[in-house]
Amino acid sequence: MAKHPTVLVLNGPNLNMLGQRQPEIYGRESLDDIAKACAAKAKGLGLGLDFRQSNHEGELITWTQDARGRHAGIVINPAGYGHSSIALLDALLVSELPVVEVHLSNIHRREPFRHHTYTSQAATGIICGLGSQGYLLALEAMANLIKTKKARA
Ligand code: CA2
Numbered sequence: 001m002a003k004h005p006t007v008l009v010l011n012g013p014n015l016n017m018l019g020q021r022q023p024e025i026y027g028r029e030s031l032d033d034i035a036k037a038c039a040a041k042a043k044g045l046g047l048g049l050d051f052r053q054s055n056h057e058g059e060l061i062t063w064t065q066d067a068r069g070r071h072a073g074i075v076i077n078p079a080g081y082g083h084s085s086i087a088l089l090d091a092l093l094v095s096e097l098p099v100v101e102v103h104l105s106n107i108h109r110r111e112p113f114r115h116h117t118y119t120s121q122a123a124t125g126i127i128c129g130l131g132s133q134g135y136l137l138a139l140e141a142m143a144n145l146i147k148t149k150k151a152r153a
Pocket of ligand 1: 013014015017018019020021022026077078079080102103104105106107114
């Protein structure tokens with residue numbers, strides 16, 4: 001593992017469109033803006049960061065599988081796959097890493113089909129409705145989870 005523990009931040013389908021459509025729901029920032037804010041936050045927390053996005057379920061699953069032994073935790077905005085993918089849930093469980101799930105919007109104030117996510121079953125915590133700040137809060141929570149895990153080991 002690298003000198004600093006690293007966190008894998010995964011972003012699911014369509015999040016590459018952030019800032020270009022539906023700003024009233026998802027805000028005006030691009031995913032690149034969020035990646036930069038996460039990099040600064042991770043640095044301040046003494047963490048390394050690997051920030052990725054894919055529109056492909058299989059790619060997200062492979063990255064999740066590969067995280068074991070390489071990363072200390074996973075922050076994930078599974079986007080639409082959170083509501084549909086048992087395979088992504090299985091990969092998160094197989095990773096045996098601490099997981100924090102993030103959603104930009106408050107999924108509980110939206111359509112009923114967004115209220116449930118399979119992936120949250122693998123998550124220690126979920127943050128939703130706070131826009132891009134949710135990613136930064138998730139990194140803070142992850143830093144604590146990693147520290148606590150080390151203290152217990
Ligand atoms: O609120 C979130 O972060 C979501 O994970 C975003 C997903 C949605 O399916 C989840 O229910 C909640 C959608 C991501 C789509 O992102 C877009 C960004 C800009 C324009 C259009 C879609």
